[in-house]
Amino acid sequence: MKSRHWLRTIDVARRSGYSVQQVRDLERDGVLPPVTRTASGYRAYDEVHVRSALAYRALASGTGPVEAKRIMRAAHASPSEPLALLDAAHARLHTERLHVARARTAAETIAAEPLEDVRPSDSMGVSELADALGVRPSTLRHWDAEGLVVPHRVAGTRRYAPDDVRAARIVHQLREAGYRISRLRALMPDLRAARRWDEVTAALAARDASIDARSSALLRAAAELAPLLAPHA
Numbered sequence: 001m002k003s004r005h006w007l008r009t010i011d012v013a014r015r016s017g018y019s020v021q022q023v024r025d026l027e028r029d030g031v032l033p034p035v036t037r038t039a040s041g042y043r044a045y046d047e048v049h050v051r052s053a054l055a056y057r058a059l060a061s062g063t064g065p066v067e068a069k070r071i072m073r074a075a076h077a078s079p080s081e082p083l084a085l086l087d088a089a090h091a092r093l094h095t096e097r098l099h100v101a102r103a104r105t106a107a108e109t110i111a112a113e114p115l116e117d118v119r120p121s122d123s124m125g126v127s128e129l130a131d132a133l134g135v136r137p138s139t140l141r142h143w144d145a146e147g148l149v150v151p152h153r154v155a156g157t158r159r160y161a162p163d164d165v166r167a168a169r170i171v172h173q174l175r176e177a178g179y180r181i182s183r184l185r186a187l188m189p190d191l192r193a194a195r196r197w198d199e200v201t202a203a204l205a206a207r208d209a210s211i212d213a214r215s216s217a218l219l220r221a222a223a224e225l226a227p228l229l230a231p232h233a
Contacts, residue, residue: 006036006044016053023053031056031072048228052076055224062217063089071221079229086222093215096178100207103177107170107200124160126151132165133172143171146181148188167192174200178207 013020026032027043032052036044052072059068067089074081130137143149144158149168151158160168170191171184179187187199 005046006038007046007050009043009045012045012049012053015050017057018053026053026056029069030076031069033076051224051228055221055228058217058221058224062093062214062221068221071225075225075228082225082229086218086225089218090215093211093218097208097211099176099178100204100211103173104201104204106173107197107204123152123162124165126158126160129160129165129168133168135172140168143168146185148181148184163192177204179203 009020009023012018013023016023018026023032027035027049032045032049035049038044052075055075056068056072059071062068063071067085071082071085071089074085124132126137126140130140140149140151140158144151148171149160149164151160151164153159167188171188174184191197191200
């Protein structure tokens with residue numbers, strides 16, 4: 001009978017783009033399926049291990065290394081769990097894409113809103129503004145502490161003037177789109193003055209590109225995973 005052609009650790013490393021030590025680490029972490037040993041004790045890999053390494057590389061780009069390892073371990077056990085995890089990963093990207101699109105539309109709308117003829121009665125309390133934005137009052141207090149949206153104090157009570165409400169809407173939409181507090185802290189003074197909107201537009205475009213890249217990585221991972229799941233199916 002013809003003997004099986006085994007791959008060495010260096011072969012898997014070269015074909016998957018990892019180092020020899022990284023291949024051994026992936027085996028240890030369960031990303032690669034159990035490895036056969038030769039009579040002399042050497043690791044003997046095959047195409048399944050190469051595909052597993054390539055699938056993990058793509059998954060790590062699409063979901064991050066922690067979730068990628070979880071998916072790969074599941075792929076070596078059954079076909080249903082990794083498929084569900086991939087569906088969830090795509091759903092998260094879809095939600096993120098919607099947030100970015102909503103932030104772009106909202107930012108454009110908010111930037112174009114005039115702040116003329118405002119009245120003191122148009123101001124809002126913490127609970128009112130939290131309800132209007134769909135956030136918790138503690139979120140507004142956190143933005144206050146971070147200097148993002150600082151309300152006026154009336155008899156010791158926080159009151160948000162119309163321009164504060166506008167700023168809170170901007171912060172809310174950009175937080176939904178993934179902006180970090182530290183970045184917003186530097187950006188908000190200019191955004192309140194309706195400057196640097198080109199930077200916001202560029203940042204949201206970069207977020208879109210990142211989502212596209214991660215979605216493409218998940219597609220590549222699925223192509224490598226499909227043959228691995230077929231035996232279980």
